Amino acid sequence: MKFFLDSAHVHEIEHALNMWNVDGVTTNPKHIQASGKPFMVVIREIAAMFAGTDKPVSVEVNPHLTAHQDMVAEAASLAAISPNFVIKLPATEAGFKSVAVLKEMGIRTNLTLVFSAAQALQAMRMGAYFVSPFVGWKEANGEETLGLLGDIVAIRDNFGFDSQIIVSAVRNGRQIVDGAVAGAEIVTAGFSVYQEAFDHPYTHMGLGRFQSFWDQTLYE
Numbered sequence: 001m002k003f004f005l006d007s008a009h010v011h012e013i014e015h016a017l018n019m020w021n022v023d024g025v026t027t028n029p030k031h032i033q034a035s036g037k038p039f040m041v042v043i044r045e046i047a048a049m050f051a052g053t054d055k056p057v058s059v060e061v062n063p064h065l066t067a068h069q070d071m072v073a074e075a076a077s078l079a080a081i082s083p084n085f086v087i088k089l090p091a092t093e094a095g096f097k098s099v100a101v102l103k104e105m106g107i108r109t110n111l112t113l114v115f116s117a118a119q120a121l122q123a124m125r126m127g128a129y130f131v132s133p134f135v136g137w138k139e140a141n142g143e144e145t146l147g148l149l150g151d152i153v154a155i156r157d158n159f160g161f162d163s164q165i166i167v168s169a170v171r172n173g174r175q176i177v178d179g180a181v182a183g184a185e186i187v188t189a190g191f192s193v194y195q196e197a198f199d200h201p202y203t204h205m206g207l208g209r210f211q212s213f214w215d216q217t218l219y220e
Helices: 010-020 029-035 039-050 068-079 093-104 117-126 135-140 146-159 173-182 191-198 201-215
Strands: 002-006 024-026 057-060 085-090 109-114 130-133 164-170 186-189
Touching: 002 010, 002 164, 002 191, 010 039, 010 191, 024 186, 029 039, 039 057, 057 109, 068 085, 068 093, 085 093, 093 109, 093 117, 109 117, 109 164, 117 130, 117 146, 130 146, 135 146, 135 164, 135 173, 146 164, 146 173, 164 173, 173 186, 173 191, 186 191
Parallel strands: 002 024, 002 186, 024 057, 057 085, 085 109, 109 130, 130 164, 164 186
Antiparallel strands: none
8 A cells, every 4th residue: 555645844745755655745725825835836846856756746726716627727737847746636527527638638637525436436437547535524524434435446446447546634543544454555644644653652662661671681
């Protein structure tokens, strides 16, 4: 399974690349705003960090756009900035149409804000490179998500679609594992989510015990 970092903070991305060997990055308007930098500045900074690699960086079109022609035009402009960029589009009628048009243009897309298997199916039919079901938002609303992920994976495999599934809006380590169990290729999560998922109090407790035994043992 591949791990993407869901962030637009350069220092977080640097750490994730150096320490965790993350496989890519996803951004969205919230992350861009939180970076405190203008949109074009921060995406160009991230592009420079990934130059010369094959690791994808998802960059989202203006969420105010509602016509597929406008989405396609902005997507083409963004994709021209970096070969690493994959263009994020919403799971709307215009977004689905844009996916098909952009695929014909050779531009990879990430269909985001997916909350149902039917939306994922349409995204795959239209040729989305990535499909991003949001699990954290659904679980926060009391909805089950492991079955959703299993349905999306099964649909993809049943019909041989080329889309890769990104388990998105991940809030904890359990959701990372659920994505892996369901057979999704990728999970994307925030910096603190990975930190907490990679850690465990028993590890620290055990290390403390081993250090104590080590200190009480002759080395030579």
